[in-house]
Amino acid sequence: MRFQQFFKSASLLALAGLVAASDVIDLTPDTFDEIVKPEALMLVEFFAPWCGHCKALAPHYEEAATTLKERSIKLAKVNCVDEADLCAANEIKGYPTLRVYRHGEFTDYPGPRKADSIIGYMIKQSLPAVNEVTKDTFDEFKKADKVIAVAFLDTVNDEPAAEFNATAEKHRDDWLFGMATDKEVHEAAGVTPPAIVLYRSFDDPVTSYPFPVKSLSTAEFEAWIKELSVPLLDQVSADNYQVYAQSGKPLAYLFLDPTDAKREEYIDALKPVAAKFKGEVNFVWIDAIQFGDHAKALNLQEVKWPSFVIQDLQKQLKFPYDQDQTVTAEAVEEMVQQYLDGKLEPTLKSQPVPESQDESVFNVVGKTFEDVVFDDNKDVFVEFYASWCGHCKRLKPTWDSLGDHYADISDKIVM
Numbered sequence: 001m002r003f004q005q006f007f008k009s010a011s012l013l014a015l016a017g018l019v020a021a022s023d024v025i026d027l028t029p030d031t032f033d034e035i036v037k038p039e040a041l042m043l044v045e046f047f048a049p050w051c052g053h054c055k056a057l058a059p060h061y062e063e064a065a066t067t068l069k070e071r072s073i074k075l076a077k078v079n080c081v082d083e084a085d086l087c088a089a090n091e092i093k094g095y096p097t098l099r100v101y102r103h104g105e106f107t108d109y110p111g112p113r114k115a116d117s118i119i120g121y122m123i124k125q126s127l128p129a130v131n132e133v134t135k136d137t138f139d140e141f142k143k144a145d146k147v148i149a150v151a152f153l154d155t156v157n158d159e160p161a162a163e164f165n166a167t168a169e170k171h172r173d174d175w176l177f178g179m180a181t182d183k184e185v186h187e188a189a190g191v192t193p194p195a196i197v198l199y200r201s202f203d204d205p206v207t208s209y210p211f212p213v214k215s216l217s218t219a220e221f222e223a224w225i226k227e228l229s230v231p232l233l234d235q236v237s238a239d240n241y242q243v244y245a246q247s248g249k250p251l252a253y254l255f256l257d258p259t260d261a262k263r264e265e266y267i268d269a270l271k272p273v274a275a276k277f278k279g280e281v282n283f284v285w286i287d288a289i290q291f292g293d294h295a296k297a298l299n300l301q302e303v304k305w306p307s308f309v310i311q312d313l314q315k316q317l318k319f320p321y322d323q324d325q326t327v328t329a330e331a332v333e334e335m336v337q338q339y340l341d342g343k344l345e346p347t348l349k350s351q352p353v354p355e356s357q358d359e360s361v362f363n364v365v366g367k368t369f370e371d372v373v374f375d376d377n378k379d380v381f382v383e384f385y386a387s388w389c390g391h392c393k394r395l396k397p398t399w400d401s402l403g404d405h406y407a408d409i410s411d412k413i414v415m
């Protein structure tokens with residue numbers, strides 16, 4: 001009896017404690033817009049009660065909510081089992097989904113699902129996206145990242161400050177933004193306001209926005225930085241692959257052995273070609289030793305460097321340069337031009353085309369697949385198999401006799 005009472009009150013206390021302690025707001029269809037839209041910055045978790053990752057996140061999320069409350073940053077959650085329609089309307093596809101909302105517009109939370117990561121990320125997001133640049137900080141600031149945009153204006157509200165700030169807000173994780181209203185900084189930079197200058201740690205280090213600055217739109221500004229933030233011919237790796245993937249443009253790879261004494265020579269030789277096709281095709285070089293599997297995936301058959309491939313990222317097509325030939329700037333230029341003119345054939349991985357087809361079951365390989373299988377004059381029944389697969393081996397006699405059967409009665413059926 002005593003025990004029971006003890007447990008009862010302890011669990012009640014715990015329950016009361018849990019409920020009262022939560023700083024995470026529960027959102028419903030009625031409150032979602034009302035609560036989310038006015039907030040300059042908040043985090044929303046879409047979860048399902050049965051999801052293990054959501055359960056693991058829960059204590060971290062609570063802790064983050066409590067800490068961030070002091071900075072007036074709200075954390076909220078939506079139970080997607082209770083509020084299935086709300087989650088469907090928000091196109092939630094997995095649990096947990098964490099979204100950072102700014103006045104109702106969201107971006108995905110990109111970091112680890114740990115309290116300190118969430119807290120750190122949200123605090124960083126709450127700081128101004130545009131840094132004030134003074135004569136004391138200017139020299140350091142323009143070297144502080146790979147891509148830095150600085151607006152030189154007479155006042156912080158001159159055109160196009162609003163557009164500049166909005167772009168900075170959107171891309172605060174991508175690039176660094178600064179604003180300088182001090183005349184001494186303008187002189188040090190050698191500009192007459194209004195001006196926008198991009199400082200880069202690669203290629204041309206200083207580039208001024210070449211069109212009328214006052215009428216700059218966020219879309220134009222964004223496109224301009226995007227274009228310039230892709231180096232002419234950088235090394236590609238896991239760290240920056242995303243930049244190229246996001247641009248969606250075809251990616252031209254020079255595969256190199258990084259220990260090759262002529263490495264820089266090869267890269268330099270290709271830079272003018274990369275410059276010629278800038279904006280149409282992105283050029284990179286890649287460590288062929290470390291990323292040998294990627295070379296294979298791009299249909300380079302031999303371990304022979306340098307090699308060159310164009311990858312159409314939109315259509316997932318691969319255009320390797322003939323590995324029997326030497327890679328030269330002229331050959332690459334010609335090949336890229338042919339590619340852009342639509343005159344280049346992509347390769348598929350393929351076994352050699354069989355010299356003869358002696359059996360009634362037709363042997364299809366990568367190179368003949370299109371012609372045989374998509375032949376409109378024939379009905380084709382295809383077995384995809386692996387030579388090691390037991391079930392496939394057992395199927396073989398049946399398949400062969402089926403092939404023989406149809407070979408006898410119709411020439412319109414291919415197997």
Ligand SMILES: *[C@@H]1O[C@H](CO)[C@@H](O)[C@H](O)[C@H]1NC(C)=O
Pocket residue numbers: 128129130131132156157158161162165179
């Ligand atoms: C732009 O951002 C700067 C720096 O945060 C701020 O001082 C200024 O008021 C903003 N201007 C506009 C028009 O939003």
